[in-house]
Amino acid sequence: MNSLADKDHRHLWHPFTQMRDWMAEEPVIIESGQGARLRDTHGREYLDANASIWTNIHGHNHPHINAAIRAQLDRIAHSSFLGLSNVPAIELAEKLVGIAPGASAVAAVYDRRNSSRAERPAVTDRRYSPLTRVFYSDDGSTAVEVAIKMALHYWIHCGQPQRRRFVAFADAYHGDTIGAVSLGGIDLFHATYKPLLFEVEHVADAAGLKLVLEIHGEEVAAVAIEPLIQGAAGMKPWPRGLLAEVRRLCDEHGAVLIADEVMTGFGRTGTMFACEQENVRPDFLCLAKGLTGGYMPLAATLTTERVFEAFLGDYAERKTFFHGHSYTGNQLGCAAALASLEVFEKERTLVKLQSKITLLREEMEKFRALKPVVDARQCGFIAGVEVGPFPWEAKAGIRACQRARELGVLTRPIGNVIVIMPPLCVTEDELRQICGVLRKAIQEVLE
Numbered sequence: 001m002n003s004l005a006d007k008d009h010r011h012l013w014h015p016f017t018q019m020r021d022w023m024a025e026e027p028v029i030i031e032s033g034q035g036a037r038l039r040d041t042h043g044r045e046y047l048d049a050n051a052s053i054w055t056n057i058h059g060h061n062h063p064h065i066n067a068a069i070r071a072q073l074d075r076i077a078h079s080s081f082l083g084l085s086n087v088p089a090i091e092l093a094e095k096l097v098g099i100a101p102g103a104s105a106v107a108a109v110y111d112r113r114n115s116s117r118a119e120r121p122a123v124t125d126r127r128y129s130p131l132t133r134v135f136y137s138d139d140g141s142t143a144v145e146v147a148i149k150m151a152l153h154y155w156i157h158c159g160q161p162q163r164r165r166f167v168a169f170a171d172a173y174h175g176d177t178i179g180a181v182s183l184g185g186i187d188l189f190h191a192t193y194k195p196l197l198f199e200v201e202h203v204a205d206a207a208g209l210k211l212v213l214e215i216h217g218e219e220v221a222a223v224a225i226e227p228l229i230q231g232a233a234g235m236k237p238w239p240r241g242l243l244a245e246v247r248r249l250c251d252e253h254g255a256v257l258i259a260d261e262v263m264t265g266f267g268r269t270g271t272m273f274a275c276e277q278e279n280v281r282p283d284f285l286c287l288a289k290g291l292t293g294g295y296m297p298l299a300a301t302l303t304t305e306r307v308f309e310a311f312l313g314d315y316a317e318r319k320t321f322f323h324g325h326s327y328t329g330n331q332l333g334c335a336a337a338l339a340s341l342e343v344f345e346k347e348r349t350l351v352k353l354q355s356k357i358t359l360l361r362e363e364m365e366k367f368r369a370l371k372p373v374v375d376a377r378q379c380g381f382i383a384g385v386e387v388g389p390f391p392w393e394a395k396a397g398i399r400a401c402q403r404a405r406e407l408g409v410l411t412r413p414i415g416n417v418i419v420i421m422p423p424l425c426v427t428e429d430e431l432r433q434i435c436g437v438l439r440k441a442i443q444e445v446l447e
């Protein structure tokens, strides 16, 4: 084993990893990447079939994003966002507001500001309050924490402090910090920490949500959901129309809606944001993973003018949102994110994606024909192939992915679900190769 591997085994602790198993085998140490390919320190190449844990969009080592980061680096890497602003953070906020679900209504808000007071619809009316405000943080979990704290605080400012309950879905995943874990519903990850968590009502579907809102509606601050598909639950798409129904129920009972698009954002489901597909405008939109094209840890929580305005007041009123991180609004991250959005336009990423989504659908049919495959699920360019039935301890998903790795494809299973979500830039040939290798691995290891 080379000395880097040795040092890894001696000093590192990897996330979501049983370190005893890890230390029993030689680690793959990535040295470089190009497009949808990664290369390790032995010069072996792999296709990045899970987009480096769902983050990468336009490929590794993309010239435009690289150049943008270098140009920003020559100016400044980071300065505080507490009491200061910076150029790329401002420009990125404008861009994000411009593409957010329901953005066309943004223009109306600004028109309203210039018109006389009498004609202005109240900003407290949700229908007239699109996502106009961007609060930066560092990763998906912090984007969710920000939404949780803002939602609670918002209702205090509105004189409804009894609205302090949160509702989330069974099997939900919103991140690994304590607030996000409270919203989470995956026992394997979350149950251990119960003594640290705040109480959340977990519901299974729209009927469950309706029931909770009918009983506790007046006390619910917010409902949180992963739009269109639950990720860490094992790539489980929601029934069509569920998201719109959740929005309708929130409106009926006055609760705000937190859309966690940390995984689904930036083209993953076939549209820029998953919410667009059901014409839903949330009150909070959490973004991270793909925001920088998969380059840097940066997150954003978008919210409405209605929420923002509730926090305005005299200094002495203490209406300030007392939350922030050392690296809030980091310039390198914002420059990468701006460049990634430019690549979406330049390369017509979403247009080109559509035929790859169709190809993935065809490939999923072929997975379904395999004996160990019990289900093959897809939502846009996100797919999960479930094998089974195998007990969790059998490590069926892990073993299949280990074999795929030997065959040049890297991905990570969620239990018995093998994840397929390469960078959006993957070519059709590469996508066929990924699926072919995964089928071969499943057959060899599990049949």
Ligand SMILES: *Cc1c(COP(=O)(O)O)cnc(C)c1O
Pocket (backbone or CB within 6 Å): 139, 140, 141, 142, 144, 173, 174, 175, 176, 226, 231, 232, 260, 261, 262, 263, 264, 288, 289
């Ligand atoms: C990954 C993920 C998160 C957490 O993001 P981190 O950047 O890992 O903290 C939150 N919500 C969803 C839906 C995710 O997929």
